[in-house]
Amino acid sequence: MLIWVLVLGVVLAAIMAFSLTSGKTRAFSGKLAITDSNDQRLLGDANSSTQRVLTVHANELANAVLQPASPAGNGNYQGNYNNTTPQGGVDYAGLIQQQADAIFCNRHAQAGVKTIVAFSPTVCGVRAGADMAPVQTTGTPTGGTVVDAPYVVSQTTDDGASKVIQGSLKFVLGAVPVSAYALYQGGDATLGADVSVTGPAYVLGNATLRGLFTASTLDVSGCAAPGAGCQPSAAVHFGDGQVVQAMGLVPTPAHPCIDSGCLGGTLAPGVTGDTSPQFQALTNPLANIGLPDFDRVKLGIADNGDQRIALCTGDSCAQFLLRGDQLLSETGTPLLYGVRVFGTTRDVVVEPEVPGSPSVSGSLGIQTTGTMTVNGDVRLSNSPCANTTACSISPNPPSNLLSLLAGGTVTVNSGALDAAILTNGAVLGQQGGTLLLGSAAAAQSVSNLKITHDPRLAMPYGQIPAGFQFLSAPIHLIALKDGQ
Numbered sequence: 001m002l003i004w005v006l007v008l009g010v011v012l013a014a015i016m017a018f019s020l021t022s023g024k025t026r027a028f029s030g031k032l033a034i035t036d037s038n039d040q041r042l043l044g045d046a047n048s049s050t051q052r053v054l055t056v057h058a059n060e061l062a063n064a065v066l067q068p069a070s071p072a073g074n075g076n077y078q079g080n081y082n083n084t085t086p087q088g089g090v091d092y093a094g095l096i097q098q099q100a101d102a103i104f105c106n107r108h109a110q111a112g113v114k115t116i117v118a119f120s121p122t123v124c125g126v127r128a129g130a131d132m133a134p135v136q137t138t139g140t141p142t143g144g145t146v147v148d149a150p151y152v153v154s155q156t157t158d159d160g161a162s163k164v165i166q167g168s169l170k171f172v173l174g175a176v177p178v179s180a181y182a183l184y185q186g187g188d189a190t191l192g193a194d195v196s197v198t199g200p201a202y203v204l205g206n207a208t209l210r211g212l213f214t215a216s217t218l219d220v221s222g223c224a225a226p227g228a229g230c231q232p233s234a235a236v237h238f239g240d241g242q243v244v245q246a247m248g249l250v251p252t253p254a255h256p257c258i259d260s261g262c263l264g265g266t267l268a269p270g271v272t273g274d275t276s277p278q279f280q281a282l283t284n285p286l287a288n289i290g291l292p293d294f295d296r297v298k299l300g301i302a303d304n305g306d307q308r309i310a311l312c313t314g315d316s317c318a319q320f321l322l323r324g325d326q327l328l329s330e331t332g333t334p335l336l337y338g339v340r341v342f343g344t345t346r347d348v349v350v351e352p353e354v355p356g357s358p359s360v361s362g363s364l365g366i367q368t369t370g371t372m373t374v375n376g377d378v379r380l381s382n383s384p385c386a387n388t389t390a391c392s393i394s395p396n397p398p399s400n401l402l403s404l405l406a407g408g409t410v411t412v413n414s415g416a417l418d419a420a421i422l423t424n425g426a427v428l429g430q431q432g433g434t435l436l437l438g439s440a441a442a443a444q445s446v447s448n449l450k451i452t453h454d455p456r457l458a459m460p461y462g463q464i465p466a467g468f469q470f471l472s473a474p475i476h477l478i479a480l481k482d483g484q
Contacts, residue, residue: 002137003112004450005031005321006232007028007454008132008343009098013303015407016344018036018330021351022426023302025123032281032296036161036357038189039159039161040161042110042112042113042157042161043113043155043157043161043162043297043388044085045110045113045162045444046110046113046115047153047155047163047165047241048252048277049110049115050104050115050153050155051165051252051254051482052152052165052246052247052249052252052253052283053103053104053107053247053252054117054153054200054254054267054480054482055246055252055253055254055267055269055480056234056246056247056269056270057099057103057463058169058268058269058270058271058478058479058480059232059270059272060099060103060287061096061099061100061103061119061169061190062096062169062171062475063272063475064095064096064145064476065092065095065096065475066474066475067095067098067479072291074166075333078158082261084223084387089137090098091192092137092147092149093119093120093132093134093135094120094122094148096119096120096169096344097118097119097122099118100117100119100123100226101123101124101125101342101388102116102150103117104117104124104126104332105123105124112154112157112158113155113157113158113325114155114156115153115154115155116128116152116153116154116155116159117151117152117153117247118132118151118152118154118155119132119149119150119151119169120132124147125376128154130154131152131290132150133150133205133402134150135147135148135149135150136148138460139460140172140174140176140459140460140461140462141432141462141463142174142175142176142177142462142464142470143174143175144172144173144174144175144176144459144460144462145172145173145174146170146171146172146459146460147170147171147172147173148168148169148170149168149169149170150166150167150168151166151167151168151169151235152164152165152166153166153167154167154205157212158231163319164261165482167480167481167482168480168481169473169478169480169481170477170478170479170480170481171471171476171477171478171479172459172475172476172477173475174474175470175471176209176462176464176470176471176476176477177421177462177464177468177469177470177471178278178422178437178439178441178468178469178470179342179403179439179457179464179465179468180200180203180439180457180458180459180462180471180476180477181200181202181441181477182197182200182201182215182216182238182318182439182440182452182453182457182458183195183197183198183199183200183201183202183215183437183439183440183441183446183451184201184202184276184439184440184441184442184445185201185203185204185205185441185442185443185445185446186203186204186205186275186276186279186441186442186443187204187205187443187444188203188206188207188208189203189205189207189208189445189446190208190445191203191207191209191210191213191218192208192209192210192211192212192213192239193211194211194433194447194448195213195446195447195448195449195450195451196213196214196215196449196450196451197214197215197216197265197451197452197453198216198217198451198452199215199439199451199452199453199458200216200217200218200219200453200458200477200479201215201216201217201218201220201265202219202220202221202271202274202449203218203219203220203221204221204222204223204235204274204275204436205222205223205272206220206222206235207220207222207232207236207237207404208239208261209237209256209260209261209262209263210238210239210260210261211239211261211262211281212262212263212389213261213262213263213264214263214264214266215263215264215265216265217265217266217267217477217479218263218265218266218267218268219269219271219274219460219472219477219478220233220236220267220269220270220271221233221272221273221274222234222235222269222270222273223254223273224320226233229434230272232251232269232270232271232272232273233270234246234247234269234270235269236249236256236267236269237260238260238261239260239261240259240260240261240399242258242260244256244258246267246269247477252482253269254266254480254482255267255446256269266479266480266481266482267333267481268440268478268479271478272473272474272475272476273473274472274476275469275472275473276422276441276469276471276472277472278405278422278441278468278469279424279443281469282369282405282406282422282424283357283422284293290335290336291318291336291339291342291482292311292313292318293311293313293345293346293401294312294313294318294342294344294346294348294352295312295313295314295344295346295347295348295349296311296313296317296348296349296350297309297311297312297342297348297349297350297351297366298310298312298317298352298353299309299351299352299353299359299360299362299378299402300350300352300353300354300357300359300456301349301358301360301381301397302321302357305361305381306321306322306323306328306361306463307321307323307343307361307362307364307400308320308321308353308420309321309322309358309364310353311342318334322340322362322364323335323362324362325338325339325340326357327339335412340362340363340364340466340467341364341365341366341367341369341467342365342366342367342369343351343366343368343464344368344369344370345368345369345370346368346370346401347368347371348368348370348371348372348373348374349372349373349374349375349407349409350366350372350374350375350404351374351375351376351378352376352378352379355376355377356377358379358381359378359379359381359402360379360380360381360401360419361380361381361382361400362400362404363399363400363401363466364402364403364466365402365403365404365405365464365466365467366402366403366404367405367406367467368406368408368409369406369408370405370406370408371406371407371408371409371410371411371425372406372408372409372410372411372423373410373411373412373413374410374411374412374413374414374417374419375400375413375415376413376414377414377415377416378414378418378419379401379416379417379418379419380398380400380401380402380437382398382400383398383418383437384397384398384454384455384456385437385452385454385455386396388448389467391452391453391454391455392455393455393456393461397456397461397463398456399463401420401438401454401456401463401465401466402419402420402438402465402479403417403419403420403421403422403465403467403468404421404422404423405421405422405423405467405468406422406423406425407423407425408423408424408425409425409426409427409428409444410425410426410427410428410442411424411432411465412422412427412428412429412430412434412449413429414430414434415434415435416434416435416436417434417435417436417437417438418436418437418438418454419436419437419438420439420440420441420454420457420465420468421436421438421439421440422439422442422465422467422468423440423441423442423443423444424443424444425442425443426442426444426445426446426447427440427442427445427446427447427449428447428448429447429448429450430448431448432448433448433450434448434450435448435450436451436452437452437454438451438453438454438457438465439451439453439454439457439465440479441451459477
């Protein structure tokens, strides 16, 4: 009996000890779970805040490459950056890091989280040890440079939990035509679901989102007028009258979406005031000595591939052929060399010679100081987007390209148009939407368009449509891939 009592006592003691140990383990596990949850919350909040700051200051970061090397300006660290790399090229990473240091090094940090924003291995004067990818640069045919600067955001809590996000800042230095943007608006713009853009969009003035507007990237200057006095604003307007600073956008400034407006794509607010002198220059058409005036243009393709152009007044038409840069009579007699833009002061109608067939095999422009109307589908004979699922650039891309330049409104009465449009007025697609392959630049509104950027117009390829000139700012197409 005594033996069984002793055995039972040992068993009870073991159970008690296991229970106490188990309780301690559960308490410890619970503490770990609470700590981990708190760390994740801290990291999430800190990352969101950092990405907001990066988005708002993307323009300053890009423009830093235009400034001479100088101390970081954070109040404490006196940096020593060089403008050039050992190979003699520009040290883009170092110059951008200077500006990043000025923004982040003395910024009030979130309690419990240390944040490092690195475009280069040296951050706030200290070797951060970040594994940085090199800055990629690509030259453009117009003498510009596409800069793609990777960055790393590293955040660590006091308990040692960490999170690393990678992203990139991309922009273009040097000359680009307005057609480098798939959509460019030279003043204030209201953007809604009737317009979608596969490619970059830009608004020189204030952008108001009404419904869902979609673009690959949307750069917003917020400048009332272009020029040296431009003070870019980081505010975005919404259809219900709200004006929200980028730091206040929810869920993030890169992807704002509230009840009365939404952006499908990435926002870069407060960017450079990038203006086009062509909006003022379209007052006089190019003088075509020896060519008739016209109010209607028919475009077609000859059997040998030459561009057919009919310049008409009423029912009377003069027929021409365009072979490269040489203008010929209908019978093939050489007339003029170097004429690619055909201009008039009259309101103009542009239409295909053969409805339903491709009509653009050459590189040419139609220009008027009046209004322009496009009747019927005007399509390229050799399109970089012939594959309906994607556009691509071949090693030897076609050069056929139509530009439409107008002083007044451009009205498109067709389901599809392949052209680069530039107008002092508005661009009006047909009800239900017009598929535009090319680009649209307007001083006024744009409506009912589904724009696919012709990849030949995009950087770094940058083909220039006939009659197009360059934008004024030294930096363009600022985009921040936020790593989310």
